[in-house]
Amino acid sequence: MTTPPAPAPPMSARVPAFDWARTPLGPQGAWPPGLHSVVDLVLSSAFPMILLWGPDLVQIYNDGYGVILGPKEPGALGQPTRECWPEVWHINEPIYRQVWQGETFYFEDQLYPLTRHGFPEEAYFTLCYSPVRQDGEIGGVLVTITETTPQVLGARRLNLLREHAETLAQVQSVAELRRLVQTAPARPDAPFTALYLHEAGGVPGELQAVLDARQPLVLDWPPRSWPVMGVPPRPAVALPLDGVDRDRTAGVLVVGLNEQVRLDGAYRDFLGSYARQLAAALVRLHSQEQAELNRRLDEERAALAAFTAFTEAVGTQTDAAVLARQAAEVLLARYPGSTVVYYEPDGPAGGTWAARVWSEDLERQPDLLALLRAGLPAHTPFIAQVLRGRQAVFTDGWNAEQQQVAHTGGYTRSANLPVIVGSEVRGLLGMGGREAQAWTDRDRALFSAVGRGLTLALERAAGVEQLERQRERLADLNAELGAFITRTAHSLERPAAQLDQVLDPGQPTGLDGLPPYDPAELRDEVTRLRGVARDLRQLARLEQHALTLEPLAVAELFEELRDSSGTRNVRWLLGPLPIVRGDRALLRQALDVLMTFTLSATRGAQDVMVSSDELDGEVRVIVEDDGPGLSGEEAATLFDLAVRTDQSVPLLAGGGLVQVRRVLARHGGWAWAESRSCGGKVVLAFPQDDATTALEALFRPRT
Numbered sequence: 281m282t283t284p285p286a287p288a289p290p291m292s293a294r295v296p297a298f299d300w301a302r303t304p305l306g307p308q309g310a311w312p313p314g315l316h317s318v319v320d321l322v323l324s325s326a327f328p329m330i331l332l333w334g335p336d337l338v339q340i341y342n343d344g345y346g347v348i349l350g351p352k353e354p355g356a357l358g359q360p361t362r363e364c365w366p367e368v369w370h371i372n373e374p375i376y377r378q379v380w381q382g383e384t385f386y387f388e389d390q391l392y393p394l395t396r397h398g399f400p401e402e403a404y405f406t407l408c409y410s411p412v413r414q415d416g417e418i419g420g421v422l423v424t425i426t427e428t429t430p431q432v433l434g435a436r437r438l439n440l441l442r443e444h445a446e447t448l449a450q451v452q453s454v455a456e457l458r459r460l461v462q463t464a465p466a467r468p469d470a471p472f473t474a475l476y477l478h479e480a481g482g483v484p485g486e487l488q489a490v491l492d493a494r495q496p497l498v499l500d501w502p503p504r505s506w507p508v509m510g511v512p513p514r515p516a517v518a519l520p521l522d523g524v525d526r527d528r529t530a531g532v533l534v535v536g537l538n539e540q541v542r543l544d545g546a547y548r549d550f551l552g553s554y555a556r557q558l559a560a561a562l563v564r565l566h567s568q569e570q571a572e573l574n575r576r577l578d579e580e581r582a583a584l585a586a587f588t589a590f591t592e593a594v595g596t597q598t599d600a601a602v603l604a605r606q607a608a609e610v611l612l613a614r615y616p617g618s619t620v621v622y623y624e625p626d627g628p629a630g631g632t633w634a635a636r637v638w639s640e641d642l643e644r645q646p647d648l649l650a651l652l653r654a655g656l657p658a659h660t661p662f663i664a665q666v667l668r669g670r671q672a673v674f675t676d677g678w679n680a681e682q683q684q685v686a687h688t689g690g691y692t693r694s695a696n697l698p699v700i701v702g703s704e705v706r707g708l709l710g711m712g713g714r715e716a717q718a719w720t721d722r723d724r725a726l727f728s729a730v731g732r733g734l735t736l737a738l739e740r741a742a743g744v745e746q747l748e749r750q751r752e753r754l755a756d757l758n759a760e761l762g763a764f765i766t767r768t769a770h771s772l773e774r775p776a777a778q779l780d781q782v783l784d785p786g787q788p789t790g791l792d793g794l795p796p797y798d799p800a801e802l803r804d805e806v807t808r809l810r811g812v813a814r815d816l817r818q819l820a821r822l823e824q825h826a827l828t829l830e831p832l833a834v835a836e837l838f839e840e841l842r843d844s845s846g847t848r849n850v851r852w853l854l855g856p857l858p859i860v861r862g863d864r865a866l867l868r869q870a871l872d873v874l875m876t877f878t879l880s881a882t883r884g885a886q887d888v889m890v891s892s893d894e895l896d897g898e899v900r901v902i903v904e905d906d907g908p909g910l911s912g913e914e915a916a917t918l919f920d921l922a923v924r925t926d927q928s929v930p931l932l933a934g935g936g937l938v939q940v941r942r943v944l945a946r947h948g949g950w951a952w953a954e955s956r957s958c959g960g961k962v963v964l965a966f967p968q969d970d971a972t973t974a975l976e977a978l979f980r981p982r983t
Contacts, residue, residue: 288354291343292323295357303358304336314414318422328427331412333420336360337376348405348427350396367395375409379421385409389428393540402468402540404432430546437469437550444554448561454480454569457561461533469550470535471514474501475558477521477531487532490518494529496551498543501534515539517548519555521562530562600624600738604637604707607734611711612639614726619691623663623708626655633663633708648687660684662696666708672697672728676718692717695724697731701738702897702968709734827863827946834858834901837868838890841875850879855891858899860966862947870943870951874903874962877937883907883960894968898949901964910960915953918962940964 288294301307305315315333319340322329328344339361346353349364356364365372371392375385386408394403405427412420451457454477461475476483483491490497500513515537523530533555541547604622611620622637632655635642642649656663661683665673674695680688691712699707709731719727835857842852878885885905892901910918919941941951948967953960 291341291346291357294354295319295323295340298358300358303338304334304360305338305358312414312419314412314419318412318420322422325424328425330423330425331420332361332376332423333412337362337421339364345425348425352396365394367400368392376421379409379411380418382411382418384411389432397542400540401542402429402433402538403427404429433469433541434546437546440467440469441550441553441557444557448557451561451565452568454562454565457558457565461558469538469541469547470554471538472516472536474534475531476534477562478529479531483532487518487534490520490532491529494520496520496548498537501536517543517551519551521555521559523559523562523566530559530566533558600707601637603734603737604709607709607730608637608639610730610733611727615711615713617641617714619712621652621710621712623652623656623710624706625658631658632656633658633660636707645687651686656685662694662710663708666696666698667705670698670700670705672724672731674719674724674727678712688712690714693719695719695727697728699731699735699738701735702894704894706738827866829861829863829947831859832862832864832867834860834892837864837871840868841871845875845879850885851887853887853889855889857890857892857901858966860899860947861969862966866943866946870940873937873939874964878903878905878907878960878962885960897968898965899968901966903960903962903964905960906958907960909957910953910955912955915955918953919951 296308300311305311308316318331322331322340322342325342326344328342328348330339330341330345332339337360339356339359341349341357349356352364361372362369379385388406389404390407392403392405393400395401396403405425407426408424410422410424411418412422414420447460448457451460458475458477458480461473464470464473466472476487484503486499486503487497497518499516499518501516501518502508502511502513504513516534517537518532518534521530521533535551535554537543538547601622608620608622612618618639619641620639621635621642623633624636626632626634634655635649635652638649638652642652658664658667662673662675662685672695674693675683676693678688678691678694680686680691683694691714693716694710694712696708696710698705699709711727716723835854838852838854838857842854875888877883878888883905885907887906889904890901891904892899894900919937937951944951944964944966949965951962951964953962
């Protein structure tokens with residue numbers, strides 16, 4: 281059994297017994313009376329004190345100062361202070377020089393980087409430096425000193441814990457927490473931090489011992505085996521983090537250590553508190569995320585139920601009013617007492633939005649119903665906001681005056697959603713409530729689901745209409761092709777019979793009433809046959825061409841035609857034109873044929889105007905000129921297949937624009953002319969394509 285060392289004798293015994301003859305002060309018997317008096321004062325004081333006497337500032341101190349010396353004690357007694365404290369001589373020497381001039385100094389919580397345990401250590405002191413006089417002359421420096429290192433470090437750590445807690449309280453996700461830890465600024469007591477969670481990348485094997493023991497571990501971090509360029513390992517503590525499940529840690533927090541502070545009990549307590557704060561934040565976030573997941577699942581279930589109810593109610597219905605009425609019924613079933621309105625654009629360019637469908641309760645509010653049926657201006661705040669953002673707008677705390685809608689003072693909240701078909705806002709679905717002031721997330725999800733169902737139903741209806749339109753156009757093409765074949769066969773019969781008569785005049789032809797052979801007439805028939813053959817070859821080439829679809833700027837095609845037309849006396853006005861998905865070669869050919877007709881000498885056009893609009897799921901390019909008008913029959917047959925022998929309506933010069941319609945039909949569109957008394961108007965319709973519409977929006981000038 282080892283006997284503990286005997287306690288050191290008190291300084292009151294050590295100072296008289298010390299061999300002062302070995303020091304610059306000489307034996308005690310030779311000391312001046314004033315020095316004896318000051319030494320007695322130092323040794324009897326309960327405060328840490330040290331007397332630095334003579335030019336060499338020889339140290340004489342009491343028991344309190346001996347504690348401050350730490351491992352330097354007992355060798356510091358009788359030693360010049362410069363030899364005892366060389367690491368702080370640059371701080372003390374100027375002070376001693378001025379005290380020797382008669383000045384007194386007081387410092388509170390002054391930092392002194394002392395080397396007491398083998399490394400430069402943060403140490404803080406409150407000190408008073410006073411001159412000591414002997415026979416009217418200054419003979420030494422008296423220092424009264426109290427170490428405040430624990431208080432300074434404690435306050436600093438407490439402040440860091442408070443800031444840490446405030447920061448963690450703002451974090452809303454585990455991912456955000458991880459970023460916060462990884463990017464935390466360096467602090468004296470936490471120079472760096474690293475967080476490793478089971479759920480995000482796992483915990484490195486080097487930290488497995490922390491998980492197994494569930495105890496802090498002092499180590500160098502990052503490990504030397506890691507290829508972290510330019511980051512040498514530094515002292516750190518790895519601390520386990522408790523999770524929601526008490527039987528399993530959530531991960532490990534690594535905190536760098538201050539290399540100028542001893543890892544004592546106070547430091548360990550601080551690190552433990554820092555880790556517990558982080559663990560508590562993790563538990564909170566995991567609980568919040570689980571609650572958020574449950575809330576979202578509840579919202580999704582409610583929204584799905586509303587969507588399902590709507591889709592079951594509408595079936596295969598395509599009428600917009602009926603669909604809007606079904607949407608209103610689904611919403612009213614979940615929000616009884618509310619008002620539901622479906623608006624559609626009215627007036628020039630959608631300048632107003634009028635109610636087309638409404639819930640029955642509006643019948644009991646005739647003034648408001650009359651206002652909504654007449655139409656609200658597009659600049660009405662809630663309408664403008666929906667049209668501008670093209671997404672649902674939920675208004676908490678409805679203000680009738682602010683929203684500029686009279687007779688709505690009884691409502692407390694409103695929701696409005698744009699019904700977008702293709703790229704066009706076809707309508708607005710709105711609902712006003714009189715009970716709750718605000719919309720919950722569940723309310724928003726449910727209303728949006730019904731709005732989405734209405735949008736999908738109207739998109740389906742538009743698709744049905746588009747398919748029906750395409751079916752009718754295809755039927756027209758087939759009927760036109762059938763008539764073309766019939767007329768072609770009829771055109772061939774007459775010259776065939778005449779040729780048969782020429783070859784064998786005595787052979788009966790089976791065609792009663794055939795006039796005698798006339799060479800001039802036969803030549804005319806041959807010319808017609810050549811025209812028919814040319815039409816057939818042209819049609820065959822058109823139908824055999826493989827489509828290569830790509831985004832095309834229609835404006836570029838018209839600009840090319842304008843620049844290559846050679847008609848310098850024609851004025852072109854090209855408005856904003858769309859981007860369509862098409863075959864460049866075919867569309868260029870079709871437009872070339874169309875403009876050849878439009879700019880033909882017989883039409884005498886001086887102005888050509890090309891514009892566009894969107895309607896019924898189609899993008900329409902409109903070509904107008906100031907030439908002669910088109911009669912109804914001329915407009916109806918302008919794009920027909922024409923056989924030159926059986927044509928009730930004479931062919932227009934440059935007419936017979938079969939290629940134009942056929943090319944548009946192959947692109948899923950159509951071409952037609954409109955009858956006008958003055959000027960020509962041709963419409964080229966392309967199917968609307970969401971991708972090209974989005975591309976066009978990128979290049980559309982901002983207003």
